[in-house]
Amino acid sequence: MSAGTAPSPTVVAALPQYEIGAQIGHGGMGVVYEGVHRPLGRPVAIKRLPHVLAEDVRMSARFEHEARLLARLDHPHIVPVYDYVQSHGEHLLVIEKLDGGTVWSASTGRGLTPSESCAIALAALSGLHAAHGAGVLHLDVKPKNLLFTAQGALKVADFGISQVVSEGATLVTHGGQVLGTPAYLSPEQALGNPLSPAADVYATATVLYELLSGRLPFESGGGALAVIQRHVHQRPRPLTEVPDPLARVVMRGLERDPQARYRNAETFAVDLAGAAAEVLGPDWLLRAALPVHLAPQVAAASTRPSGRPSVPRETLDIPVRATAVDLPPPARLDGRTLLPAAGLLDRPKPARWFALAAVVAALVAVALPFARPGRDLPVLERDLSRPVVVEDAVAPARLTVTAGGFPLAEVTAVPQSAPAAFELPGAARWIVGGAAVATVEAGDRRTEYSLRPTEHPMISVMGVGGAVLLLFTLAYLESLLRSLRRRQAGAAALVASAPLGFGLGVAVWLLPSVLLRHEPTPLPALVCGVLGAAAAVCTAVATRRAAGPAGR
Template identity: 70%
Template sequence: MTVPANVAAALPQYDLGAEIGRGGMGVVYAAVHRPLGRAVAVKRLPGVPASDERMSARFAHEARLLARLDHPHIVPVYDYVQDRGEHLLVMEKLDGGTVWSKFTGSGVTPAWSCAFGLAMLSGLHAAHEAGVLHLDVKPKNLLFTAGGVLKVADFGISQVVSEGATLGTHGGQVLGTPAYLSPEQALGNPLSPAADVYGAATVLYELLSGRLPFDGGGGALAMIQRHVHHQPRPLVEVPEPLARVIMRGIERDPRARYRNAETFAVDLAGAAAGVFGRDWLLRLGAPIHLSPQVAAATTRPTATPPVVRETLDIPVRATLAEAGTTPVRLGAETLVPAARVLAPPAPARWFALAAALAAAAMIAVPLATPGRDLPVHSADLSKPVTLGLGDPTTAHLTLTAAGITLADVPATAPDPADPNPAAAGPTSPLTFELPGASRWIVGGAAVATVTADGKSADYSLQPVTHPLVSIMGAGSAVLLLFALAYLESVLRSVRRRRAGTGAVVVAAPLGFGLGVAVWLLASVLLRHAPDLWPALVCGALGAAAAVCTVVAARRSALR
């Protein structure tokens, strides 16, 4: 993607390269500082937040705070530029990937997960002491240098502790990733380092077990509600000392968690020493910078160390149980390889193609289906209708559309004063007066069945008025617009990742209604007597088109 001209003009000493990252609070470009020859990453605040004075001021304030942070496990900020309407943060460029890429690739052993956790907590504690919260701790924000040093990145939604800040929102969206969001963030309560402790503990829980503490179905809102109201699932994949430390970190009540990241790190280091042995960190050779208290705890096992389980040497990957996959046992959980569930099982384009084909067939069916070969009778339905021959004393007319009876009326009795005696005979013309409502329902055509003298005859009864001046005509147009509007709303929510699998369920009846509306509108305009089976076919095709469209939109949004 081409770098905007304003960004290039605001950074004359940098050679800007390709886009290397994108998130809710910024776009990141690769760049090189020409005088020093140093590779950097440039983060650009999006246009809408940049135009908001409060967001702009907050970004500038936090940039100054972050520039003062100097810690081996925090991505350093080299420069901050506010020029030409742009807000640009120049940071160290890290090329070693992320914890997430390792976790979803080759996997991470429990010992390495604990080592990553100590590095993460070390960086967070340094930021907390400087008065900055992160508030979006997750595996994708834990980056590696080329030498394997872990650094906490993207303090883009951090808050200043001294201000007693509460969770901010922008555009109606909660700032933070729902899967790692603390309950107090979700509720908008005052925040403290305990919020980042919760996020860090959730990351460790996931790295050690291959799953999150809460089920992920139902979308972002459902996930947030679980964090606020439900207890997390027990961590059964690792020995009890490690599990106890992690579970304390994800307590719903901030007062029940560790008071800061360093106390969390001390207990984590001690539990790891008990599980992996006193020299566990030395054997790993992990490049970690720890405070004296945490470093001492890494060689001081917790009381009554458990027996080391062989499964602790097996790399854990992001996993999720799914029907039809080969199960793998780890502890008490059934796991499957991440590649089978993280990547879409089929490209979105196939669902988009299926949706297009179903939509085309839905439109073609009512246009290609011939009308029934019936005698056509046009009449003003607001007046008595003369149709068929027979004895008026026994005759009646049934008016139907798609198998639905619209009227069932007897023939009008002959006038006793009629001077023409033939009018009352068994072969007299039959006259029927339709009820008021049915006169306005029929649009285009309906099937009129005249029964007289034990015999029945069908006719295509067509009003002389325009087809759309009827409940069938206008109603089908309204139903079509209603279904299209709601489907568009569902798709917009899916593209913005505000809807989960429930959107697919909602799309089916909306698509069915759309298909029926297309069939009915076409039948009315073509003046075909509407039959039931084309309606069902079009409804099914509409449901298929809607479901495939939503699935394709979800897959595209997740890429």
Template identity: 70%
Template structure:
């Protein structure tokens, strides 16, 4: 029994808010959707002109600053007049809706052509030149695209390729915002540049990367990276891995494409026109001087690119010495491999969670994170260690160091004229003072030298020798612990070492220093550890001991070196 085919489902109608916000338009049903919004067909009543109305993501309505930014961007888009850019006719912001009215193109997309009949390498190069021409014109007006992909490359009924959705991703993402808390991706991770995924400052090189990825896919039928594991896994591959070599076409064409998708923006083409010139020149070498004339795809080129496209071909029968490929293979159409088709991103809807940078989304553990964790643990240990270390229990001798210090001697002890009474003050094995008792005083007292009076803070070990016997005390000045060289000096040492360490880390973050900065961090960490120990000893009035200083200094070295290694690895991976 043969079933009756079901008629196609009617397109979902536009919401009432959209219809009400566009009184001069007859708004029809939905004709498309993607990560940057939903598209409806419409007709401008006074002119009878068919248009496409893009309903932008609801996140624009939730952020006044973002909304104002897009209004400014829409004005820039309305002034873009280029044969390879979809023109913007109007921008309406009303009833909580943000609507972009554009030219309606009925010739399909590069993606639809690529997945059905396929495209030849010559067509791919022509599409690439048209795409780069539109990008270069937009970059000259200060507009980045940031979502270059085959589905955003549309054809007119006459076969002219035009780039759509300029500026939308840039505003919605603020140049870096890509992933929502729910895991939705604004933009398409399969074509995303590493710097955009990391939230770094963006330049036209980000669009060069997207255009190069599109061209790579058109020429090979696959993407430069595996697409399994979901959007975040794809983003991580762009950031941390190298793309697979393009082996389906010969050099110099493969070399041009691979240069456009270098991970480091500084290694890519500086702008879209330079990329287009090298692409046109490589195509002329492989396909001949008249390769563009033999195609039915109209392409508008700048004089610089047109000159490269008309370069004389290689001599008859010549092939590139690095990777020879038969010339006839360049005429075969390439289709998308089904296992590499990117999953369409769900559109952002009103009421969804606000976007966050993709760099903040939990990713696979990186070596830098383990070093950062080790640095944090060592820092916590360093702060808590001086508070928990054991201290010697000694009798306390409190004295005003600005006056003679009386000797803590029992009144019944007979003076020993052979061994004079002495006071020796030490801290961490360092002798601070060694003075005899004042011979003119009626009872033993000690006059400390001027330096000793202001050096001592908190507590030091006082060894009193009298009658041939030595006893130790914890000498604690009556003044505040920080009003001393030991107290104030500890504060200054801590501030100095932390400032020096931060300077080294800042140089590592900005890639202005290498492994030497990691080595330099070690003494800074040791100084910081000693400073923490000294401050804790002074404030708690514990007599400082050398082994404690060495222990805390060692923990400080571990914290500083781990922080430097983590900073350096994080900077290198960007």
């Protein structure tokens, strides 16, 4: 926010009864100057609306009608409109000047307690409900538009401006700048769908979520359009910082479908007041020390007795500081060509064929270890902690143990043992799990056996290694897919899914082979690895297509 810029001569000429001071704020919907009404000596704020209003006759007429509606709104939680002037090519809205700062400055500065946050939301909902009853939607509710008086009362500012300028749709520039604040935007507003009070309910729930948790419901990276994409296509992160009764009310206010959301501000306020009383105690509004004008049913709910507090009393009044998110500045209307954001939002692409391919590859990989029969070899079931005795061989003889084509041990028979006995090295004893191939060479005779330890297959490197590999690859794949669903990862995630899938396929081959005491052979392992890689890549592609790109 910049300050100190002097008003233009046309602004001064349009308001001869006012002494106009320096600029005290600006945003996508106009510039604000401080001023004083000379005859009354009353401090005021003067909002200079975008020049696009003066250039479009139809829009100018609509805003004049809107200004009349706003001037008739007389509510303790709405910034009153004192005057509206169209002169010298300027559109100027004269409103009450509030000196208590904004909810944004309070939440990112000293922080707000849960009681204060809920009281702020009730005050905002009270003002919004009155405006909705008069036929005015706000469509730009955010912490910077919630202002405090010097006495600490909250008032909602900037009613109706966004609705007139954009006709309810979300507008962007060719460069991707968004008119308005995408972090608090309802999905239906982003898509240019018909709007109702539920759009302001969504924005208020987003503000309350941020005040209670110190963070926004969605990730803020990737630019303004990516933020809008998340509001349209994703579910918000759960609100875990407050007890369930309060979190449940806030999350209902954030439902993507307006029909599943609170349809008006007052029903939201009733449930919020009741949940706050249940969680924070029936005296929570007194502790908030914030003057709030409530409808009778909301006031009754706010003092609802609670059988037992949901959180310990000593934690009720700990301030929460919101994180100052570095979002792109809002687009300025002057000299910009604006387009509906709905036309630039990427729609999810069909992903069913990739999902089907992933399922087929995964099923074949899982079935392969069970369907493949083992070789018909004589079985040596032995306790590997002792010498392995082979009745059909006599010393001198040599024993070679392999698993999956990899040699594990090569030993000669214990001298003068009959039948031949072979002492395996310690490492080999712990590696062999379900089965290994034991090749005995005695003279000109060479015989292969299926060597199976008497111990449980999982008490081995092969058994434990297969389980660890399975869990490791599953965990990393799940994390990768979650990033794709949230649009936090791009094409690199598809590449990374291939080796993870290959490892998963090998684990899917190894673990059943160990448990079924099948001989592990390399070719089926390779086939299962390739199938696992194919399943992982197809799943990643399907997830990415369903979620849409990470942003432009």
